[in-house]
Amino acid sequence: MDEYAIGLDLGGTKILAGLVNGEGQIISQKQLPTSSDDGEKAVIGRVMAAIESVMSGKNINHRRVRGVGIASAGVIDSTKNEVVFASNLGWRNVPIGKLIQEKFNFPARLMNDANASAVAEWMWGAGKGTQNMIYVTVSTGVGAGIICDGRLLSGNDGSAGEFGHISIDWNGPICRCGNRGCLENYTSGIAIENVARTRLASADSSFSGSLLEGCADLTAKQIGVAAMQGDQFSIDILKQAGFYLGIGATSLIHLFNPEVIVFGGGVMSTAPLILQEVEKSVRERCIPGLASQVRIELNQLGTESGVMGAAGLLFSEWEHERKLQIL
Structure with a gap:
């Protein structure tokens, strides 16, 4: 029944x-x-x-x-x-x-919510059939859900997986969590928007001609769309976000030895270019024996x-x- x-x-x-x-x-x-x-x-x-x-x-x-x-x-x-x-x-x-x-x-x-999406992708999506999988969500913030030996890794009170608050630069900007140089400051939707606004407001003439010039209320989705239309300014911003995300993903691989890392969230759905840069960064930086065992996938369940x-x-x-x- x-x-x-x-x-x-x-x-x-x-x-x-x-x-x-x-x-x-x-x-x-x-x-x-x-x-x-x-x-x-x-x-x-x-x-x-x-x-x-x-x-x-x-x-x-x-x-x-x-x-x-x-x-x-x-x-x-x-x-x-x-x-x-x-x-x-x-x-x-x-x-x-x-x-x-x-x-x-x-x-x-x-x-x-990242843990919930991790369980869904593990049971019925891109991680189905695996025993060790990590789900990374890139949206307004950045988080992760970790499946280890066929069980969700929850931590002491359910807070495991705060991937976005791993520091990748101890001299970096202060994060909303109080730490410095958190990954979320470089790869989240808000971070991507902030980088674009800062560069467009600069006097650097190399940014002129971008499809985003003059946008009053810039969003990560607009940057993703512009990148898919060939806007080099937007492509460069997303490549940088993917590079940093790949550095973080490399640490996850070294720590947990997963079979697959599944990426989801609003930013990933509108900017597939980021996934290419993540994989490139991982292949360049990860211990080869571990890198050869892991697949990097987009989520399937939306x-x-x-x-x-x-x-x-x-x-x-x-x-x-x-x-x-x-x-």
């Missing part, structure tokens, strides 16, 4: 809930705007409404719904089921997992990976528990 889990992707722009079966198929889903400016209570109300919506359709027996997995950006404490801090939501110390458990009377599991992975982690843990019981 089929079992189901609910996956919830809680982002700064939207709340996406999905009822997911053990094969990773989304049976029903509901999307609502986050509208975090309305306040914490209103956002929590929309989260509950989204869960209720996916449970009410498709004539699903509620007794077959085993739990809710919640993927959230920001700093989370999985042991307390609490969002410690999420700037995109304006939240501090919100026990969203506990609130869901109390309302629906089934288990809830809170995780970082915007629904958070929902799929949040539910998928529950399926993975249930299966692990069943195997332990048999032993």
Whole structure:
């Protein structure tokens, strides 16, 4: 008999809930705007409404719904089921997992959104069939989810994988985390936008003629589109981001010896050139024996990976528990 889990992707722009079966198929889903400016209570109300919506359709027996997995950006404490801090939501110390458990009377599991996408790609996407995989998301920020020996590496409280805050230059600019020279300062969507604005505002005539000249509100997506249209200014910026991202990826390979590193996130989807530079940087810098064992891939599951992975982690843990019981 089929079992189901609910996956919830809680982002700064939207709340996406999905009822997911053990094969990773989304049976029903509901999307609502986050509208975090309305306040914490209103956002929590929309989260509950989204869960209720996916449970009410498709004539699903509620007794077959085993739990809710919640993927959230920001700093989370999985042991307390609490969002410690999420700037995109304006939240501090919100026990969203506990609130869901109390309302629906089934288990809830809170995780970082990069970890959720990592689980989805490992179970059903570009990392399917591997035991050691790393998922790197490059968007507004940079993060990673690590699958080690067939299990998600969560760390002490679920915060493992803060890849964007590895320092690659101890004299570099101060990061929002308080450290200096963090990888995120060189490779994130915000970093790419900042580099482009700074260069366009300079007096360097070599930047004249760019498709981006005169853009008042420059975005990483625009830079990616311009690069695909052959704009050399944009190409150079993305190559630099890919170079630094490759340095970071090399460290991940040396530390974890993965079979595949999967890259996703908004920046990667609009700027495929970055992936080429990542691979080039890795091949130049990585220990050859380790480099020869790893594939570098783009993600396959797109915007629904958070929902799929949040539910998928529950399926993975249930299966692990069943195997332990048999032993």
